[in-house]
Amino acid sequence: MLSLAMWxxxxxxxxxxxxxxxxxxxxxxxxxxxxxxxxxxxxPATPTRDAAEAVGDxxxxxxxxxxxxxxxxxxxxxxxxxxxxxxxxxxxxFSRAIVMPNLTPPVTTAKLACEYRxxxxxxxxxxxxxxxxxxxxxxxxxxxxxxxxxKEAGFRAFKLYPAGATTNSDSGVTDVRKCFGALKAMEExxxxxxxxxxxxxxxxxxxxxxxxxxxxxxxxILDNFPNLKVVLEHITTKxxxxxxxxxxxxxxxxxxxxxMLLNRNALLVGGIKPHFYCLPILKREEHRLAIVEAATSxxxxxxxxxxxxxxxxxxxxxxxxxxxxxxxxLALPIYAQVFEENGALDxxxxxxxxxxxxxxxxPRNERVVELVREDWRVPANYKFGDDVVVPLGAxxxxxxxxxx
Numbered sequence: 001m002l003s004l005a006m007w008x009x010x011x012x013x014x015x016x017x018x019x020x021x022x023x024x025x026x027x028x029x030x031x032x033x034x035x036x037x038x039x040x041x042x043x044p045a046t047p048t049r050d051a052a053e054a055v056g057d058x059x060x061x062x063x064x065x066x067x068x069x070x071x072x073x074x075x076x077x078x079x080x081x082x083x084x085x086x087x088x089x090x091x092x093x094f095s096r097a098i099v100m101p102n103l104t105p106p107v108t109t110a111k112l113a114c115e116y117r118x119x120x121x122x123x124x125x126x127x128x129x130x131x132x133x134x135x136x137x138x139x140x141x142x143x144x145x146x147x148x149x150x151k152e153a154g155f156r157a158f159k160l161y162p163a164g165a166t167t168n169s170d171s172g173v174t175d176v177r178k179c180f181g182a183l184k185a186m187e188e189x190x191x192x193x194x195x196x197x198x199x200x201x202x203x204x205x206x207x208x209x210x211x212x213x214x215x216x217x218x219x220x221i222l223d224n225f226p227n228l229k230v231v232l233e234h235i236t237t238k239x240x241x242x243x244x245x246x247x248x249x250x251x252x253x254x255x256x257x258x259x260m261l262l263n264r265n266a267l268l269v270g271g272i273k274p275h276f277y278c279l280p281i282l283k284r285e286e287h288r289l290a291i292v293e294a295a296t297s298x299x300x301x302x303x304x305x306x307x308x309x310x311x312x313x314x315x316x317x318x319x320x321x322x323x324x325x326x327x328x329x330l331a332l333p334i335y336a337q338v339f340e341e342n343g344a345l346d347x348x349x350x351x352x353x354x355x356x357x358x359x360x361x362x363p364r365n366e367r368v369v370e371l372v373r374e375d376w377r378v379p380a381n382y383k384f385g386d387d388v389v390v391p392l393g394a395x396x397x398x399x400x401x402x403x404x
Contacts, residue, residue: 061340064372065400068353069365070332072097074194074233074254074305076324077120077132079103082385086310087123089329089382091130092404095365098194098305099132101159106137106171110149129367133360135159135194139171140178147185156360157192157231158182162213164200166279167309167323176217180224187228192360193221194231197240198280207264210280211239222248229359234259234307236280238290244301245294252359254305255295255351257334258325258392263288274316275390278309279323295351296344303356306331312387327392330378333400334393336371340400374401 075097077086090097099120101107107116113134120132136142136150138158147158160179161172173179186193198209199217214232221230232240232253244253256278264282267273276282295302308331309324316322327334332352339348357364378396381388 061373062345064370064403065336065345065348066368066370067349069095069367069369070304070352071095071356071365072306072308072328072331073231073303073356073360074098074100074256074307075328076100076102076307076309078310079116079119080385082310083120083123085383085385086328086389087120087130088125088128090308091124091128093328093332093402095129095367096131096133096362098157098360099134101135101137102161102167102169106139107134108137108139108142108171109146110136110153110155112136113150113155114153133157137161137171138173138179138182138193140174142179142182144181144185147182147189147191151189151191155191156362157194158186159194159196159233161196162198162200162217165196165198165209169196176220183221183225183228187225190229190361192229192231194233195221196280197232197235206281207283210235210237214239214243218243222251226250231359233305234280235291235294236283237287241290241294245299249301252301252303252355253294254307254356255291255302256305256307256325257327257331257338258282258307259288260292260295260338261288261334261392274321275392275394276325277316277321277323278307278325281323292338292342296339296342296347298344298347298350300350300355301359302351303359304331304335304352305356310384310389312384313381313390314387316390325392326382326389329382330391330393330398332402333371333398336400337398370403371400372403373399375399376401 072090072094075090077083077099107113113136117132117134124130134155135157136155138160161169163172163174164170165172197213197218199212204212227250230251232244234256235241235253236259240253244251258278262276262282263285267276267282306327308326308328310326311322311324335352336348339345354364375397378391378393378398380394381390
């Protein structure tokens with residue numbers, strides 16, 4: 001039975017569909033089919049049943065992992081009635097989560113962030129210690145005073161969305177130079193800048209947008225504000241990984257499960273897979289490999305950020321399908337399996353529970369959690385308001401489960 005490393009040498013070949021449990025997700029998927037329990041999705045986010053049954057060789061591995069409770073440093077919860085469906089998923093897996101502010105309308109002020117936090121807290125299950133860490137949405141017109149108000153309210157970060165780059169980003173930044181007043185205040189107060197690192201110039205190919213941002217926009221920020229802490233969110237390229245590895249100590253990166261698992265073949269080969277569509281878009285295999293290598297390296301400035309982003313199934317399958325992959329209920333087991341298949345389980349706690357807290361300047365969680373080796377299958381979907389949301393790897397067999 002192929003290990004993940006062996007499988008990679010055969011990427012793109014149909015025979016690779018007999019790879020490890022997670023490895024199969026990298027390969028071109030077979031013809032779409034309906035999963036048992038799927039309500040109507042014709043393109044589920046899963047490999048074929050035969051491939052999903054395959055289990056990587058984990059003989060000799062530990063039966064349980066006990067480690068500091070993890071945090072999610074990049075999370076979308078949406079708003080309204082669906083909070084009741086998605087908040088418990090994150091609360092069951094993570095102690096804290098950085099909550100993204102790209103609502104409609106966006107969370108641009110400390111007052112709006114306080115109100116949003118209250119709506120989230122109303123759906124945290126009784127007995128849970130889950131803490132949403134709120135962020136504010138940076139615009140061309142964010143005043144320095146708002147940065148200070150956010151700091152006083154206990155909020156640690158602003159999110160920079162280039163206008164039009166992703167979901168609900170139309171109110172984002174059109175020119176980073178217009179934000180210099182706010183960025184200066186952030187540097188002075190120790191407020192973090194979280195960056196969706198893509199340019200939106202229509203002349204730039206969508207697969208090159210992250211690289212061009214790193215080469216052009218990011219230096220402008222760092223040259224003018226050398227003490228500003230910056231997180232490159234959901235990195236997808238070898239260029240981003242290398243920048244963090246070689247760059248200044250005030251730059252870190254969050255890493256998603258989908259960008260460790262999938263390359264663009266998974267999205268496009270054998271038919272378009274709308275449940276694998278996310279932004280930044282999936283890249284070539286060489287970039288996925290670089291992301292895995294960086295995340296599992298033990299380097300202290302790479303940490304867990306799921307970018308879990310639920311959309312109703314009907315919106316994912318529409319003529320203009322939404323970008324976003326839902327992973328909150330299963331991200332932790334996926335990450336653990338990737339680390340195991342790369343011989344890096346001893347570095348998993350740092351990535352999941354230590355590095356992010358250190359970079360954000362908050363204490364590590366005091367409680368511990370346990371992952372146990374147990375085969376289970378990802379549900380075909382989860383309730384999402386009046387619809388359903390199809391998760392990453394729907395129908396896939398995983399080998400770790402969080403003990404609750």
